[in-house]
Amino acid sequence: MSEPVVGFGAPIRLEYNYTPGSASSRYLRSIAEGRIVGQRCPNCEKVYVPPRGSCPTCAVPTAEEVELAHTGTITTFCVVNLSFYKEIEPPYVCASILLDGADIALFHLIQEVPEGREVTMGMRVEAVWVDESELAPTLESIKYFRPTGEPDASYDSYKEHL
Amino acid sequence: MREVAVVSFAQAPNVRRDTEHNEVEILSPVVREAMERSGIPKADIGFTCSGSSDYLAGQPFSFVTALDAVGAWPPIRESHVEMDGAWALYEAWVRLQHGDIDSALVYAYGKSSPGDIREILSLQLDPYYLAPLWPDAVDVAALQARALLDATDFTERDFAAVAARNRSNAKSNPNSQLAGDFDADELLSSDYLVSPLRKHDCPPISDGAAVIVMAAGDLARDVCERPAWISGIDHRIEAHGLGVRDLTTSPSTTLAAEKAGMNGNIDIAELHAPFTHQELILREALGLSESVSINPSGGALAANPVMVTGLIRIGEAAQRLIDGDAKTALAHATSGPCLQQNLVCMMRAA
Incomplete structure (x- = not known):
């Protein structure tokens, strides 16, 4: 059979x-x-x-x-421990970023976090763009967001946007 | 049964390829138009139901995005069918029978242009024996048309006459995509697309959306001078495998019509027949007499936004009752390959 x-x-x-x-x-x-x-x-x-x-x-x-604005507040984030992209070495952080003046958060990569500092909810960040010659109609034109060094935003300022 | 009626209908102009608007942008103005015509405040709508297919957009859960056109806050009672909007209307009709709500919003949307609609539709075939061979939507329709020609006295000229009549009717439909005067004999001089079907035997490829507002009992009478009362509605399905069906008849249509309480007294019939030969099969299955005006809108041969076409049939038929142009109407919707599943909605003016 x-x-x-x-x-x-x-x-x-x-x-x-x-x-x-x-x-x-x-x-x-x-x-x-x-x-x-x-x-x-x-x-x-x-x-x-x-x-x-x-x-x-x-x-x-x-x-x-x-x-x-090109600045905003991290409302929530996750630490990625798997390698999805060759260019980015894990672990790295992806975050929901509430741009100043917006009512809905964008999702983007966080880089340039200073040594000894951890990403937190409420952390203030700013967009880092590609060179002007590389600008294109894609969110990849923003390479990532990085901490601004400002004091963290208060929980009340973003609690409606989690 | 509780009295339920269509009280308003709106649709987007059907176009071959809308490269400016996404689905939500096509749907939004149509929802507003139907709501305004209904005179029912949005907050009073008791149930919302939609019909669409993620395969058309190529995006999972695209029907959730479409809720942006309706507004779902404060939370609404809402449902979705991955089927033509006519089946969403059926679900809303059942929901209205519960008796605790008096109105429902039904919508359907679909852009057939982003992908290859003929290939996309082949994925609804049996996934083991048929779909891997990739017969597309026109191929399987041609199979059915050939079976009909072999088994009956119908000819390719009869097919062409169906195309000519529908597209002539479509001249009075501002939302149609294909309209005009065609001569059946001239149409026959064109080449086959997939034998025995020529281009005129097939529907256009359309992007579109449609919305219907339903109301029960006194609310329907309050908001609409001549509500299109649904006297019966039913849908039936046949086997999935094309090989086990007699493709030249439509027993599921006959049964659905019987269960929907069809009798001979009909002024107009809107039939969801994307291919010319399918209208011939449906006319026989429904036993429609010569006096019935078939597809005054031009039907699916004049505009075919997949997932919307069936709901448009109900809307076009209902609109003629609402306008006082007819007293009784039959609307039909189909789903699946070769008229696999069929819905019949009987409506009357009073």
């Missing part, structure tokens, strides 16, 4: 042309200019970055653009 067939391979590959949409396109173009542009909800006044053109709470269009 022949052996039973217990499995076979059926590879699937699909390709897509992704459309970021009007709001995210404006955001990506601003990144290519070394700026960070979000959008404010006309109803609840929350500022979204990246903007997606609609307030998820109020379901109204978010047309007003808001230029955001």
Whole structure:
């Protein structure tokens, strides 16, 4: 009696042309200019970055653009002990960063943490950009965020954004 | 059964490729339009249900993102089906039968343009014996069309006549994508796309969205002069494997229509038939007489936003009742390859 067939391979590959949409396109173009542009909800006044053109709470269009600071506060973070990228030696820190003036946190890499200092919730950080000639419509135009050395922000200042 | 009606309908213009807007940006204005027409405040909506497929966007959980178009805070009662929006409407209808809520918002959206829709749809086939061979959506439809030609008196000219009639009807539909006057004989002079189907036998590739607001009993009467009352709704499914089905008939459509209480008295029928020969199969399965106006909107051959097309059929039929242009209507939606699963929604004006 022949052996039973217990499995076979059926590879699937699909390709897509992704459309970021009007709001995210404006955001990506601003990144290519070394700026960070979000959008404010006309109803609840929350500022979204990246903007997606609609307030998820109020379901109204978010047309007003808001230029955001390149500094912010770490709301939460994790220490990565596995190697995903050759360029970054583990352990390293990924963090949710609430840019000053924004109401939703961005996710990014934290580098240049001074010796003897540990990343904490509330730590103040700033964006480190690629060289101007390398700017492109991608968040990779910001290489990483690094501590500014300012005193930590108070928990109350970001507790609504965890 | 509790009386439930469609009280408003809105849809996005169907386009071949919307490279400016993402799904949320397409859907948002349509949600607002349908809500405003319904006259029901957003906070009063008792249940929200959507239909879409992550395979179209190529993004897992893209239906969660789409909630940005609705607004889900304070928390709302919400559900999603990975099916055409017509099935989301069915779920909302069932939910309204519970009796504790009086209104529901149903939406569907889909961009067929980001990927290769013909290949994407082949992934709904049986994953062991059929999908690995990659027959695409037009291939399997052509298989069905060939079986129909062999088993019946229908001809390729009958197929072309279906295309010509639908696209002529679509001239009065501002949201249609393919409309105009075509001559069936001229259409037949074109080459096969996948024999025996020519390009005109196939639906356009469309990006779109549609929204329906439903209300029960007195609320429906309060907000709408002529609500489109759902007198019956049912859906039935056939076997997954194409080889075990008789592709030339649609017993699941016949059964769904029977369970939805269909009788001969129908003014209009909106049939979800993406391919010309499928309209012929559906007409037979439903026993539609010559007096029934079929697809006054132009149907799926005029615009086919996958995951939305079926909900649009219900919306187009309901709108004619709401506008006072018809008294009774049948709306049909399909899902799966070769009319595998079928839904029939019967509606009346009073």
